[in-house]
Amino acid sequence: xxxxxxxxxxxxxxxxxxAAQTADTKPAEVQLSAEQxxxxxxxxxxxxxxxxxxxxxxxxxxxxxxxxxxxxKLAELSVHHAHNKRWITRSELLSAKLYLELGMxxxxxxxxxxxxxxxxxxxxxxxxxxxxxELMQKKEQSEGSD
Numbered sequence: 001x002x003x004x005x006x007x008x009x010x011x012x013x014x015x016x017x018x019a020a021q022t023a024d025t026k027p028a029e030v031q032l033s034a035e036q037x038x039x040x041x042x043x044x045x046x047x048x049x050x051x052x053x054x055x056x057x058x059x060x061x062x063x064x065x066x067x068x069x070x071x072x073k074l075a076e077l078s079v080h081h082a083h084n085k086r087w088i089t090r091s092e093l094l095s096a097k098l099y100l101e102l103g104m105x106x107x108x109x110x111x112x113x114x115x116x117x118x119x120x121x122x123x124x125x126x127x128x129x130x131x132x133x134e135l136m137q138k139k140e141q142s143e144g145s146d
Contacts, residue, residue, distance in 0.1 A: 032063045051077055051087035058094060067101050074098070089115060089124045096131060109135050 032040075040060050047053045058073035074091045081087055092115045099108035109132055116128035 031065070037063055051081035051084045054081070055087050055091055055094070058091070062094075062098065062101075067098050071095060071098050071102075089119055093124060093127060093131070096128070100135070105135055105139065 037060060040056070040063070044053055044056045044060065047056065054073050054077040058070040058077070061067070061070035061073060074095050077087060077091045092111055096108045096111040096115070099105070099111060112128040112132045112135070116125045116132065119125040119128070
């Protein structure tokens with residue numbers, strides 16, 4: 001990845017995280033202002049790495065509440081950049097979160113398990129493991145309240 005793409009990527013992630021931290025809701029429920037989304041779209045337009053661009057376009061769709069469109073972008077990333085380990089792993093982790101947002105916890109768990117298995121010993125594997133633990137806790141809580 002070229003240095004400018006990396007810098008733009010970090011800036012975009014920073015913008016999204018800042019919005020998530022200042023909101024009173026969970027990150028999945030964060031609603032960004034139209035201005036914030038426009039700023040993110042301008043930054044994404046400047047990214048030259050096609051895999052990175054698709055990943056951040058998916059994040060913008062998520063921020064707009066367009067979860068299915070976000071998944072389509074991630075699927076496009078998987079098809080066209082299957083050997084780009086950096087972005088595929090991030091894409092799969094985001095996909096797991098999107099599946100959960102769509103009410104598909106089984107698919108979220110399977111995807112997280114796949115990330116954990118394929119990336120053993122990495123931060124991505126640990127993130128996937130923690131996500132799966134959270135899913136299991138939610139499942140146990142919902143079964144206990146039945």
